[in-house]
Amino acid sequence: MSDGARWSAGAVARTLGISPTTLRTWDRRYGLGPRTREEGKHRRYDDIDVARLRRMLELTGQGVAPAAAATMARGGVGPVPEFHDLVSASDRLDAPRLTRLTTALVSALGVVEAWEAVLMPFLVELGERAEDRGGGIGVEHVATDAMLQALHRVGDPVENGRLPALLASAPEEQHTLPLVALAAALAERGCPSRNLGARVPPAALLSAVRLLSPSTVVLWAHDRAHARSVPLEEVAEVSAVLLGGSGWDGLPLPEGARRPVSLRDAVETVFIISGVPS
Missing domain, CATH: 1.10.1240 (Methyltransferase, Methionine Synthase (B12-binding Domains); Chain A, domain 1)
Structure with a gap:
């Protein structure tokens, strides 16, 4: 400890036995960084900041999900809805x-x-x-x-460079909630996306893909009849393709097309393909 009970990031990481990368991730994702920052100076943690991080470690060690643990460590009150x-x-x-x-x-x-x-x-x-x-x-x-x-309400990160993900439902597909969940999960981690929503016609999808040239196109289809109408081969010529929903079962898919098994898998796949720091 130095500088009037102020800790450097390196000192905090060594004291708590975590990597500096973890420390930065917890700051970016969960707001567990220094509560006060002085312009033009290195970030410094005070004793309360360190106590919050120590609490975060205790809770995650007990099996509490990181996001919930961070809320509790920050002093969040009230039971989590069940x-x-x-x-x-x-x-x-x-x-x-x-x-x-x-x-x-x-x-x-x-x-x-x-x-x-x-x-x-x-x-x-x-x-x-x-x-x-x-x-x-x-x-x-x-x-x-x-x-x-x-x-x-999760937010809408600022785009910087190539769009990481373009999301769309198949033609006549009205289910959009899974895509909204994916957009929110990406935004929560600072990754921008654009969601074209429900019932996207093939021409409109191709136009958006060619205009934006996203790293990844995520397509949702709950019904096979709707999935058949998607111009997959043309989309795959521009971007990597992720396919969600049961509508793709049994259909021929472009080489390299991926089918995430969960929301978590979809998020991680978008980060891997786009190269956005996670």
């Missing part, structure tokens, strides 16, 4: 509460953890209940809208 909280709000069609819960969940856990651990199982549960009981479309619409609002 699966049953979402189900309860959706059963009452309580759209405002469902939106608040979903936003809090994403904030506490991060997009990927919230999506894979809670939101996806929640959507599956709603679908199964609707099938068993009949109806339920209104509940699913309320839940989907809440998720869209929460995910759109």
